[in-house]
Amino acid sequence: MPRIHVQVQTEPFDPTHESTLLLAGHPDVGAMASFVGLVRGDGGLCSMELEHYPGMTESMMTRIAESAVSRFGLLGCTIIHRVGRLTVGAPIVLVLCTAAHRGTAFAAVEFVMDWLKSRAPFWKKEEFSDGRIQWVQPREQDAHSLQRWEDGQGDSPGIASPSSPAPPSKAE
Amino acid sequence: MPDILYFAWLRDRLGHDREAMVLPSGVTRVSDLVSVLQARGGAYGEIFGQPELVRVAVNQSFATLDASIGPDDEIAFFPPVTGG
Known part of the structure; x- marks a missing residue:
């Protein structure tokens, strides 16, 4: 039975501890790939505030x-x-994927990150050393990254594309 | 009555993160609600007059403009997500 663990938390995570939990009872694992995303301090950024939609995020x-x-x-x-x-x-985000072989473990981590970037309801507000505050805008690249997984295999997360609601008819 | 939630800069601009609203008669889809909110004018008019800026979820699942809504639903409006 594959082990799935998702969590939203304020405190830091411990990748070693999480790896141990994921591997326990799985002698069939031959590869574990991981990704850790960090707050990048470019452009004078000093911190960011992350918010989410409790309930929907976990689901x-x-x-x-x-x-x-x-x-x-x-x-x-x-x-x-x-x-x-x-x-x-x-550290902002941790993804760990375990598989029999490395190829699928590597690919799965990228798959998870691409979907997370575009479909999990998190928002980032950047705070700069000069006092500026701005909400992060989505990058076009993130939407493009998703497209490589939409190849009709039928096991995408089954999430309706959150396309923008079109304007109400101007005739109204 | 449905709860309407706002996140991120929508919440900042509107000044609150949720409201309970009795859906006016004839409001049966997300698009109807967007029209009602836009008609309030002010920050609502600006935001919901540019719906390309807005994403919507009904009962915590991404939805589109033609999704049905009813009195017991949780409807959330927010900008495109930027996690990860």
Whole structure:
């Protein structure tokens, strides 16, 4: 039975501890790939505030993990995402994928990150050393990164594309 | 009555993160609600007059303009997500 663990938390995560939990009872694992995203301090950025939509976030993270497990035949998947105020260098997100072989483990981590970037309801507000504050805008690249997974294999997370609501008819 | 939630800069601009609203008669889809909110004018008019800036979830699942809504639903409006 593949092990899936998703969590939203303010406190830091411990990748070693999470790896141990994911591997326990799985002697069939031959590869574990991991990704840690950090607060990047460019452009005078000193911290960021992450907010999310409690409830929906966890359910989207679970769906993304489940579809990664199904698509890549993973033996386990952990996704931990932090919220609250995080300073430069702080870890934001941890993804761990375990599989029999490295190819699927590597690919699954990218798959999870691409879906997380575009479908999990988190928002970042950047705070700069000169006092400026701004909400992060989505990058076009993130939407493009998703497209490579939409190849009709039928095991995408089954998430309706959150396309923008079109304007109400101007005739109204 | 449905709860309407706002996140990120939508909440900052509107000044609150949720409201309970009795749906006016004839409001059965997300698009109807967007029209009602836009008609309030002010920050609502600006935001919901540019719906390309806004994403919507109904009962915590991404939805589109033609999704049905009813009195017991949780409807959330927010900008495109930027996690990860």
